[in-house]
Amino acid sequence: MGPCGDAPECGAWRESFRIGDDLIDGQHQTFFRMVAEAQERADRGGVEVVGRSLNFLASYAVLHFRDEERLMAACHYPGLAEHQRAHQAFVVQVAALLKTFETAPSQVTAQEVLPMIRDWLVFHILGMDKQFEPWVERMGKP
Numbered sequence: 490m491g492p493c494g495d496a497p498e499c500g501a502w503r504e505s506f507r508i509g510d511d512l513i514d515g516q517h518q519t520f521f522r523m524v525a526e527a528q529e530r531a532d533r534g535g536v537e538v539v540g541r542s543l544n545f546l547a548s549y550a551v552l553h554f555r556d557e558e559r560l561m562a563a564c565h566y567p568g569l570a571e572h573q574r575a576h577q578a579f580v581v582q583v584a585a586l587l588k589t590f591e592t593a594p595s596q597v598t599a600q601e602v603l604p605m606i607r608d609w610l611v612f613h614i615l616g617m618d619k620q621f622e623p624w625v626e627r628m629g630k631p
């Protein structure tokens with residue numbers, strides 16, 4: 490943990506983000522940690538941080554979205570298709586950022602990209618992931 494810590498203003502995961510599944514909640518926590526660590530490295534300098542972070546976040550997002558969508562399917566969550574579209578849009582957005590970074594690195598700065606990813610995470614978890622919390626809760630119950 491860096492000097493910023495766990496405080497909400499640091500963009501850390503919060504209890505209110507919990508959806509009730511250990512795997513998914515753990516992955517969400519990892520996501521926030523990864524963005525915060527990338528931010529710390531970027532603050533210490535180094536353009537290459539952006540490329541590495543985006544690559545890593547993109548792979549982690551694919552893994553997380555797959556697990557989350559599997560859970561939604563297992564819970565018979567009716568919002569799965571819409572949710573998959575939101576995931577796909579994020580994957581496309583990050584891929585576009587990576588492409589821009591590869592062709593014109595100076596156009597994609599950590600100061601712009603990392604807060605944008607963090608904002609997307611908060612918006613998506615609170616606005617969409619949280620909606621399937623009741624299905625997770627009911628899962629396995631008669």
Ligand code: FEA
Nearest residue numbers: 517557610613614618
């Ligand atoms: Fe629907 Fe989960 O996805 N949080 N993220 N990223």
